[in-house]
Amino acid sequence: MIEEILASTEFQMSLLLFVALAGYLIAYRINQSAVVGIILAGIIVGPSFLGLVTYTDFVASLAHLGAVVLLFTIGLEFHFKEIAQIKYVVIGLFGIVVPWLGGFWLASLFSFDFNSSVFIGTATTATSIAITAKVLEEMGKLKTKAARAIMGAAIIDDVLALMALSISEQLVSDSLQTMTIMFNGAKAIGFLVLVVFPLRLLLRRFMVWFDKTRTVRAFPEAMFIAAIMIAFLYGMGAEAVGLSAIVGSFLAGVSFSSVWLERGHIFHEGSEHLRIIFASVFFVSLGVLLDINAIDTRLLVFVAALSGIAGITKVIGCGLPALVSGFSLRDSTIIGVGMMPRGEVAMIVALVGLSNGWIGQDIYAALILMSLLTTIIPPILLRSWPYLKGSFV
């Protein structure tokens, strides 16, 4: 009877939202972003301390849903021309190469085997924009030049990181095939080109037409359903070509951003409200995923060193090209710090390695922890380091 109730959708939802609320209280007390507060609350209720919440399929689905909606609403704030620039491609490229070398070097230093070192390097390349974007938005800085550079470079970065993953898989499974890698890369680039040009125009025309139909006049909420449907459809498309689903939903948001629609406010406000609930669940789940009990002392030293390397290599790898392409020293540092979070992308890399037997449980735990540390620290830096906090424009 008790077990039945604890397993019910109702209990799980109310518990997750309760944890999110506690996260808001923590965030307010320690004067941090709500994101940091919610992740910390997630760690406390997760297997590390209280063991109240576990990462079930249900929690995973809701978290997934939250990440898609989150990036869709963030996409709505962007315009294509602002993020599609060659200098962001350069920032993204160096933001992959430098961290990979740093991660691989550190892993060899700790004398992990070749396969583990390759996966540690690859996990270090990833960038999760969800966290940074949310923090920038909370700070009211989403419209700044630095924020645009972060979003633009992070998308390029995601494409390249997933290519790096497929190269690593070939490397460790002794079947390096240039053709396969090129094919996967071409698929991803093809998707981006398709989405940016013909699909975007088609979608905008469809929405303008749909907005005027009698069905939408009778049921304005159909507009909102259509928008969310397209967000998930783009997410699916991105996954189908090997990108992360949130890249797709972000691009769906960007496609809608500057269309004027009579009933546009309903999906702007509606997605905002969906995201309040489900992005909270997503951030709780990031905390719940961590079990600090699985970590011993040697691994803890490695995690600390890896997180440091992961942070520094992004600041150098992204900040330096940014500085060269004309950003100020302060903005370049912000871009570097903003690219630090590894989030779920590194976790996917770790999961691929573990499930194929290429890395062990210890490396897996270390990568998850590094991913969380690099996810928690940048928001704190952005909000609390006086040099960065004051004045990016």
Next chain:
Amino acid sequence: MIEEILASTEFQMSLLLFVALAGYLIAYRINQSAVVGIILAGIIVGPSFLGLVTYTDFVASLAHLGAVVLLFTIGLEFHFKEIAQIKYVVIGLFGIVVPWLGGFWLASLFSFDFNSSVFIGTATTATSIAITAKVLEEMGKLKTKAARAIMGAAIIDDVLALMALSISEQLVSDSLQTMTIMFNGAKAIGFLVLVVFPLRLLLRRFMVWFDKTRTVRAFPEAMFIAAIMIAFLYGMGAEAVGLSAIVGSFLAGVSFSSVWLERGHIFHEGSEHLRIIFASVFFVSLGVLLDINAIDTRLLVFVAALSGIAGITKVIGCGLPALVSGFSLRDSTIIGVGMMPRGEVAMIVALVGLSNGWIGQDIYAALILMSLLTTIIPPILLRSWPYLKGSFV
């Protein structure tokens, strides 16, 4: 690869929302409620015809979530004094007894065994207010006297139907224990009393206090998260005492309805938006649950007869007491028709019977179909029967 994509959260969500959109188009074409359109679209894509969508755990969870949010937003429109009246108790009571007798009699007429007849009778007693409430709201009639009577009586009805289920379980398992039945009844009534009086006052004080805290001033969205958390918590409470979760979330909504809060608009609008997406999934799932291929001719005749009996007994069982307690003939008919939908409550009864081996697959299919027919027909009657449509006040 293809299977992976089809099983992804993204694909499932976009497909469900696409079906909901198609439902809106159907609803507009046939000039019916969006609810009817979406259920019809669900039947078409479900196993009965196209077989595109199946009732997976994921769909079930989302549908569950949708029903809870739906009843919460509907609850927000009601005030306690309006629905807690002795005449609604009388309407609810007769709305249980008359349909039970009708269902049991018809099942005996078709010479089903005793156990099956008991379960058919019990499934006939249930009332699902979700559909009727949504239709009344779409028609702008939620504030009428008849609508209040339907909501009040349906809650009483739900309590009594679940007591009837526990009596039936005792009857067919040869362990009729008056004590257990009384205990279950007392639990349900205790919950209602607790929720209506002390918890409601406590909750209102909490919300007024929370509204003024610095945390909510810094993060207004915390107000919305708190409201939705409480909706699910009440849903869980209702399930824990053996009621349906949606009764709990409805009562949570009613508890909030007349509190003035500075940031109250955020959870009113927010829940509205959540419900647009998830209630659509709920209605799609009702259509998907039906597989018409499982029905043979004899059973089809039985289903038609049972649905007729189920409809007539509610009109008599609820309409007559309504007429006696002072409603007009037209309003009494509306109350009777509004109480017809069996929805998920009858499905739960059918599921309990099937999983305990007390009824067979055929009776199960018949009950699901009856439940769907009685769910689809009332909205059509309410919207299209000129006698009812015109003028309830």
